[in-house]
Amino acid sequence: MHAFHHISQSKRLLRWLLFWTLGLPQPNLDNRRSGTGPVKLRGRWTSLRPYVEWTSSVSFSKRCGQQATYLSPQQGLRLQVYIFVTDQIKLVCLHSLSTFIKSIPTYNMAPETLNMDEVRGSFPALSGSQVYFDNAGGSQTLATVADRVREYLLTNNVQLGATYATGRKSTAKYAEGYGAAAKYINAAPEEIVLGSSTTQLFRNLSFTLNFNPGDEVVISTLDHEANIASWVDLAKRQDVVVKFWKPESNTTNPRLTPENLKPLLSSKTRLVSFTHTSNILGTIHDVKYIASSVHASNPSALVVVDAVAYAPHRKVDVKDLGVDAYSFSWYKVYGPHISMLYVSSKAQEEMTSLGHFFNPNKTLENKLGLAGSSYELVASIPAVVEYLSPASGKSKWAGIVEQEGLLQKTLLEYLNARGDVTVYGETSDDVKLRVPTISFSVKGWGSQELVETVERDTEFGFRFGNFYSVRLVDQVLGLDKRDGVVRVSMVHYNTVDEVKALIAALDKTIASKQ
DSSP states (O other): OOOOOOOTHHHHHHHHHHHHHHHHHOOOOOOOSSSSSOOOOOOGGGGGGOOOOEEESOOOSSSOOTTTOOOOOGGTTTOOEEOOOOOOOOOOEOOOOOOOOEEOOOTTOOEEEOOHHHHHOOOHHHHSSOOOOOOOGOOOOOOOHHHHHHHHHHHHHSSOOOOSSEEEEHHHHHHHHHHHHHHHHEEEEEGGEEESSSHHHHHHHHHTTEEEOTTTTETTTTTGGGGGGHHHHHHHHHHHHEEOOOOOOOOSOOOHHHHGGGGOTTTTTTEEEEEOOTTTBBBBOOOOHHHHHHHHTTTTTTEEETHHHHHHTSOOOOOHHSSEEEEEEGGGGTSOEEEEEEEEEEHHTTBBBSSSSSSOOOSSSHHTTTTTTTTHHHTTTTHHHHHSSSSTTOOOOOHHHHHHHHHHHHHHHHHHHHHTTEEEEEOOOOTTTHHHHEEEEETTTHHHHHHHHHHHHHEEEEEEEOOOOOHHIIIISSSOOOEEEEEEOOOTOOHHHHHHHHHHHHHHHHHHHH
């Protein structure tokens, strides 16, 4: 990184000094311009043109980079910054009068806020030859998580609640795990429960709710069956009416919106269940907007959200979302094989307890935990939280979003350019609209056939099928229930080079039939 302190020097001299120092050829910048639009560069810089964004009336700080901290124009540092990428350096900054380039995402570099060597070094499994593109089924586990599990089992493996020394340590580590998990989503420890799976936790929740005959539940058909079957079963037990929230059929990009939900809501609506992000489509739904719409229509209705496919990719704040219940699995968020359910304190007033009659029922764990949390797994959760949002450092989330944006941009540009490929879900690579869980089909190929053909000659691990979202695949997308889609699901520890290699393998395989 370079800082320029002598603003009064001539543009020509500064440009010459900068490129002479770095040993780079002088770029032709005669076509540069101010305002909004791409920079027009010639020669070796031409490849950068699609990735440059301009920002006007922004000022320059002591360092330049993708996420530079800018000072105010009143401080006199109004410069024009050119950012280039080479094999040797990540960023080069050149200044002149005018506006600024704020950021430059490219295929060849990870975001400055994410150190990819450090990231990949945190996951021992990534040192092998297998390339993991099945992350929506379960991410790789942090070494620090495994260390905590091992430590607990070897030094603290006793029953909770004992008064002797090791018992006190065990209880404290368990409480620490619950506290970290709750804080991570901006909830109180009393509002969460940890258990074997999201499927199990939703099922337990369904047995604590009591509705009246004729009441109504609205269930999204875009969901994993975990967030469908429990509510269908509840409706059968309690003579409740089921209304399926089914966006238009035979479309490749079905979306859940307040508009297509509104006709299903009534004064009898007691529960609305849907997914934050489909584990097939990757499309992000506006949970906050939908939740507020439901509560505006019927304040007593419970909003229940499956976030399993969303949580690995974005930071979660359940209070900001305004949901009543929200669940995801830690083993898909770089942690142990355990899941978590949040239910707000207010919503818990509608619940009965599944616990023993003589036990307290003050917390969600009391009400439906049923001693289902493995102590050593709970004790390892702080390692995940520390990795994503370290107490003594900068959160990784900005870098995660940027890195995943590069991954999905690379793959989607290839898939969208092929006339024989159908992408399911959002076709845009905009990180506001989707996560890098990308599903598709190829004309002339079965999903299973394509995946297995690629896997025969490569180390790529990706999947085909319905991924327990049978209603979405069958009723909405109109595909074969078993063969389903080809799914490539990426997370931040994947690299652009891995994606490019997969593209080459897909290209070769598809061409073999033509």
